[in-house]
Amino acid sequence: MTSLEHPDSGPLATRIVDLGAIARNIGRIRDITGTPILAVVKADGFGHGMIEVATTALAAGATWLGVATVDEALAVRSAGITAPILCWLADPWCDLRAAVTAGVTISCANVETLEAIAALGDAADVHLEFDTGMSRGGAPEYAWDALITTALASPSVRVTGIWSHLALAADAEPGSTTPQVRAFERGVARARELGLAPGILHLANSAGALEHPDTWYDLVRCGAALYGIETVMGLTHSLEPAMRVVSRVTQLKRVAAGTGVSYNHAWVSPAATTLVLVPVGYGDGIPRDLSHGGEIVIGGVRHPVVGAISMDQLVVDVGDAVVALGDEVVLLGSPSDGEPDAQEWATVTGTIAHEILTGLGGRMARRHIDQTQRTFS
Numbered sequence: 001m002t003s004l005e006h007p008d009s010g011p012l013a014t015r016i017v018d019l020g021a022i023a024r025n026i027g028r029i030r031d032i033t034g035t036p037i038l039a040v041v042k043a044d045g046f047g048h049g050m051i052e053v054a055t056t057a058l059a060a061g062a063t064w065l066g067v068a069t070v071d072e073a074l075a076v077r078s079a080g081i082t083a084p085i086l087c088w089l090a091d092p093w094c095d096l097r098a099a100v101t102a103g104v105t106i107s108c109a110n111v112e113t114l115e116a117i118a119a120l121g122d123a124a125d126v127h128l129e130f131d132t133g134m135s136r137g138g139a140p141e142y143a144w145d146a147l148i149t150t151a152l153a154s155p156s157v158r159v160t161g162i163w164s165h166l167a168l169a170a171d172a173e174p175g176s177t178t179p180q181v182r183a184f185e186r187g188v189a190r191a192r193e194l195g196l197a198p199g200i201l202h203l204a205n206s207a208g209a210l211e212h213p214d215t216w217y218d219l220v221r222c223g224a225a226l227y228g229i230e231t232v233m234g235l236t237h238s239l240e241p242a243m244r245v246v247s248r249v250t251q252l253k254r255v256a257a258g259t260g261v262s263y264n265h266a267w268v269s270p271a272a273t274t275l276v277l278v279p280v281g282y283g284d285g286i287p288r289d290l291s292h293g294g295e296i297v298i299g300g301v302r303h304p305v306v307g308a309i310s311m312d313q314l315v316v317d318v319g320d321a322v323v324a325l326g327d328e329v330v331l332l333g334s335p336s337d338g339e340p341d342a343q344e345w346a347t348v349t350g351t352i353a354h355e356i357l358t359g360l361g362g363r364m365a366r367r368h369i370d371q372t373q374r375t376f377s
Contacts, residue, residue, distance in 0.1 A: 019369070041065055107137075169212055297340070
């Protein structure tokens with residue numbers, strides 16, 4: 001019997017997360033800013049594993065963690081992590097008591113949420129969010145005074161920070177963030193006029209941390225940069241992709257010229273060629289739009305995805321290359337090794353790398369490693 005007849009068992013596809021790369025990315029941000037870092041671990045750490053990333057980030061020097069929801073904050077606490085956590089998507093219908101009891105700092109952008117926290121009667125730390133131009137979260141300027149005076153009138157509420165979020169920091173032009181910096185300064189000044197000591201001030205996201213020193217203040221909130229996503233248009237900052245996605249060849253066949261492939265025969269082979277089947281699809285977070293322009297790597301060589309990607313599988317045209325059943329297929333990896341990364345997929349599919357990484361999963365396994373050198377090189 002050959003080893004191929006009874007190979008070692010393993011998942012059909014695996015996300016390999018290099019925690020060492022995340023640690024090095026934090027070091028790079030720290031070298032640039034010299035400012036304390038809040039590591040954003042929401043959405044399961046951008047698909048990299050919330051608890052593993054949180055633990056790595058803190059060990060690498062981050063001082064705060066950031067999450068979107070109360071449930072995420074409580075999951076971090078349940079893992080035994082005691083570092084400060086900021087939760088920025090809480091409302092009066094969330095389990096605010098559990099968050100307060102767990103020592104989670106809650107972001108407030110409206111009086112109703114602040115009053116719900118105050119009604120608990122327990123000492124609670126909050127950061128007030130001011131809308132400086134994102135027009136998403138945050139209290140608008142016309143509601144800012146009411147939010148501050150409500151906080152001041154609530155004995156159990158301790159305002160330990162004021163923050164806002166940047167909309168245009170992806171533009172490297174220094175003036176791109178100036179209007180929001182000025183608005184933030186106005187909001188902080190008004191808080192002080194009303195008698196509020198603002199505590200920690202924070203405005204910078206990943207792009208702000210990398211390119212806009214006027215946004216750094218007391219803390220920089222970094223999510224995308226932790227995971228190796230370059231967020232400033234046209235610039236790189238030596239960040240490393242932290243996720244590698246691999247699968248394997250599960251079937252291959254030789255076909256004649258004129259052979260239609262996959263649903264609706266959207267691709268027809270122009271010549272005789274070898275087709276490879278890879279057992280991943282949109283049910284695992286592979287974007288269907290990679291059917292047009294996506295590439296994978298087998299044996300160090302790029303090959304195009306052809307035909308419509310289906311829920312569980314995609315087809316690759318390897319031409320006359322020598323490929324064997326069971327060969328590793330690299331879906332995402334290191335651009336320095338000639339492999340696609342999330343940004344390449346995002347460019348092909350018309351989205352952003354954040355969406356690519358957070359969308360991966362489904363039936364994919366996930367494994368964590370800690371490489372001491374640059375990722376996958």
